[in-house]
Amino acid sequence: MDYAIELQNVCKNYDNFKLDHVTMNVPKGSVVGFVGENGAGKTTTIKAILNLITVDSGKIQVFGQDHVEQEQAIKEQIGVVFDESCFHEQLTAPEIGKVMSKIYKEWQPREFDEFLRRFQLPAQKKIKEYSRGMKMKLSIAVAMSHKAKLLILDEATSGLDPIVRDEILELFLDFIQDEEHTILVSSHIISDLEKIADYIIFIHGGKILFQKNKDELLYEYGIIRCSEEQFRKLDPKLCISYRKNQFGYEVLTGKRKEIGKIYRDLVIDQADIENIILFYVKGVRL
């Protein structure tokens, strides 16, 4: 498989946090959803990929090239959107377009203008007068106006209302129609990721807990709802974690089919991604 991004054993130490041997990859032509709770290490990983922070050890490749040695060439091909605007607040959107035309060899002024119209971003207002959502849309317009092959989006849709979010998800789906195009997107809006992602990478406390094909994930994982007696009979090797509530036990399994074959009387519901994350983070591990 061809990868747009590959990380191998990447470590970065801060005082109270470390990226701990992060190994993950983003297959070319796919949408990868990057999930994890606040402070799990998503932005740190993305900053490492973009060489905005120096890692302590490990290897990072983008389009098969070293992310430091080939930084300039790589960045030409990447569109990046962070949850905070990094544009000069005194400029207007058209002025930002002019700045970008000097930065990117493949800058597409017409496409950019079209995005400004589509997103209804006023040409005469300065960025400091933009709302959070408007700034976000401007970042997306810039990211998608220089013939990027890879979009890296860190909480890019978090400030947007559901209608605009939907429009932007459509844009991303259009973008991904080209098989050379790839998206890495971190988001807390899991329902958005369920709509567009092919793979899910889950980071927790600086460690990658899993990278899985989304459909396989939804197929393999399940939540068993059972009594204490049934719970005691479960094979812990087939289960991941559990939560106890007033009605009994809820148990996350990654082996739904096996459990179903062995324990025929158990109720096993499909687990959505949000629940899977919740059980990994809040559940008692087995």
Ligand SMILES: Nc1ncnc2c1ncn2[C@@H]1O[C@H](COP(=O)(O)OP(=O)(O)OP(=O)(O)O)[C@@H](O)[C@H]1O
């Ligand atoms: N420059 C820094 N110096 C020290 N610690 C840092 C620095 N940058 C990030 N951290 C720490 O690294 C940890 C991971 O932060 P990161 O921003 O990567 O999380 P995240 O998964 O993106 O979270 P969120 O969903 O809240 O954006 C946090 O504990 C944060 O305080």
